[in-house]
Each structure stands twice: as structure tokens, then as C-alpha cells.
Amino acid sequence: MDYPLQLTVNGIPVKRIVEPQVRLLDFLREDLGLTGAKEGCGTGDCGACTVLIDGDPHHSCLTLAVEAEGAAVTTVEGMVTDDKLNEVQSAFVTAGATQCGICTPGFVVMATAYLRDNPNPTDDELRMGIAGNLCRCTGYETIVTALHSVIDGKVERIEVSPEPLELVPEPEGE
């Protein structure tokens, strides 16, 4: 049996039919074309697949798409507002906190939620806050430097060319 699924993704209402074993990660990447969230491990260890569900960071690799029924999902793509990267995204660019980049979307989503809830963490608290995100390129120091620049209020949001965020359209005949 397939299941009707209704949710919002980056503020856009989405209505699709999904098979129950499809993970939210695959639904976002393959059905909607939002390839920001990445699969590192698929087992909850690396955090590369982190998205916000109703504002809280979750592993989209451990979440069935059907379990997000009625939820508001935000991916790294949805963190660009008014044609500007958010502060964490901008800080990553400025600090060069990216090497191969596969961990970056997960770190950005996690850190954005963490710093929203804990605007003034100590260095230790900050590192524990992002302990669920791994960087295979081991670029932790620049990532932490980037996040400290957000905490210190030193980040200017970077402008990006206005590209409307488009989801893959609903397949015909459904």
C-alpha cells in the first residue's frame, strides 16, 4: 500500500504519494530534488542528513517520510532567506569551513538550530552541541571558528543570486 503524505518543505506545501519504507532523506533528495541533505552513514552516526522537523534537528536517514506527515521540514536550502545565506552559512563561507563539503549541510542545519536555542554557549558546550556531526575531512577547527564568529555577532549575511527554490513537480497522473 502507498500512503498519501502532506507536509511543508521549506515553507512550500507538498502533497505526494509515498511508499512507507521511503526515508525522509530519500523523499527530499529523490522525490523533491532537494539534494542538500546528504547520506553519510545511514545509521544516525554522522549527522550529514540533518534537517529540521518542526524546528528541531532530526536525522532524515532514521525518519520515515510517512512519519513527517503534517510536519514543517526545513532543509539547508530553506535557510536562504531574502536572497541571503543565513549567518551560519555565511560564516562557513567566510571561514572556509568546508573541504569536500559533504558534511556541510548537516553542520549548517544543526548549528543553526543549536545557536538559535543556545546563543551564548561556551566552547565546550558548542562542541558538545555539534557532537552528532562528523567531518570526514576533519575540518573541525575551522567549523568551530566559523560558529564562534556567529556567536560573536561578527557575521554579515552573504547575498546570493535570487534563484527561486523549486521542487520537482508532482508526477503526472497522481
Next chain:
Amino acid sequence: MRRFDYAAPTQVFEACALLADRGDEARVLAGGTDLIVQMRERDRRVPLIVSLRNLAELKGISQNADGSLTIGAMTTGNEVHHSALVQSHAFFISEGAELLGSIQIRNRGTLGGNVGNAAPSADAAPPLVAANATACLVGAKGTRDVPVGDLMTGPGQLALEPGELIQSFNVPAAPAHTGTRYVRHVPRREMDIAVVGIAVQVTLEDDLATIKDASVVLSAVAPTWPHATTAEEVLRGLPVSEQLLAHAGEAAANDSQPISDVRASAAYRRMMVDVYTRRALATAIERARAAV
């Protein structure tokens, strides 16, 4: 992942009926942080998933007229960890929940799932056992209360009747001058599985110097989450001293039945039970004195 059918009933009796009807073919899904991993990694076949996400009775934390605390099985690790009610009632339940994986894991993983998964190395379940909590089980015939300590019968095994699920946990009010502590030993600080976990609840006499009652529960060093009964007996009725804690640590090490695996040898685990029991007791006693 293999295909499966999925249901997300809104009534507990519907969930129980589905589970009773499908028997071994059905599995309840809470946060999925254990189950989804097992279904993918071990290619575990589950024909029907019954999601608990829409069951309001399984959510939330509330204090009862008799002073006990009810924690819904679907309460997440983060909710349990941050709950002021849980912290003031039995601090170590919050402490154990804080150790579940990362923030992302704690946003999905639930208290019911930690008990339900029945891993000997669980971090959130042992404090429930040490606090003498009961699980309220619900099934076709209604509800029944079972001590959490009797619920797990072996690794991955729970004493649930077909069609039953855990609705909530009831944590009795602790007597005056009680302090608690959950501590685990891991090679890394986060995102690792306990080599040893120790949950203790200590109640002192009014003199704040004599141990009236003590509960010591072990994690990751036995097939279940057993009480270290000899250690508990050693402590009862005696004045607090370094020597007493050392005796209790030794007794707990003897009470443990660790195995050797990739994380640690049995001999090392036993030594760590000794060390961490002493440390956990010292902190719990400090907290019992501070609580007054």
C-alpha cells in the same frame, strides 16, 4: 529497506488490536533510532510497522496526586533530559536520557524505545530500574503495571504479552534525603556505547550520615539491568565512609557478569564497575545531603 505496511493509529486500543492480530509480524515504531537501523543493517524483516506517533496517551510528563511521576513512553530523550519535573523528581533519569547519542538522536529516540530495545548497554533504562519505576503496559485486556526491572528478560527480550505495548512509566516519589546519579564509562564523551553504566539512588537517615537505603543498578555488564544486590546490602544501615564505598564498589564488581567484546574485556569492565560504583555513590550522597 524492505517494503512493509504501515499504520499510525490514533487510539491505543487500535494499536493493540493491530499488534495482537499480526503477532510476530508487527513491530511498534517510536523514534526509530534503534529499529530503523536494525531493519537496514540487519535486513530485519518487519511486515507491519505500527507507529506510536499519534497516540496522545503515550506522550508527556506529569506529577500525580501521590507524588509519583508519570512519563509517557513516547517522551523523547531531549524532553526527558530537559524536564524540570524529572530533574527535581529523580535527577538521574534526566542524566541517563542526556547520554542518548546526539541532540538529533535525542529529538527522535524515546524513553519507551530505550526500554523497548532492551539493550544491556542502555543508558536511559537503568535509572528507571534503580528508582523502582513501573511500566504501565496496555493491551487488549486493559493495563497492568510491571516493575521496569522485571520487564527485560535478556538482550532484546521483553516480558510483553502479544499485543501489549508500553504506555508510560511511573516513578514513585523518593523519600526525603535521597540523591541519585547515573554515570557511564565510555572511551569517547558522546556518541558511544557504555562500557559500564551505573545508576544509583541513595537515601540517607535524618543525620545525613547513615545510609538508610541504596539502589545500585548496572548497565552493560550483564544480560539485563540487574540490581547489584550484594552492594546494596553492604551499604544499608551503615555510616558513610570511604571504606564503605570501597566495599560497595567491590561488591558491585562481584555482582556484575560482564562479557568481553570489542569495547572492553570482562576483567576491565569488572574493575570499572568498582570505580564507577564508588564515584556514583559519592555523587548521589552529596546530592542527597544538598537536597535536605
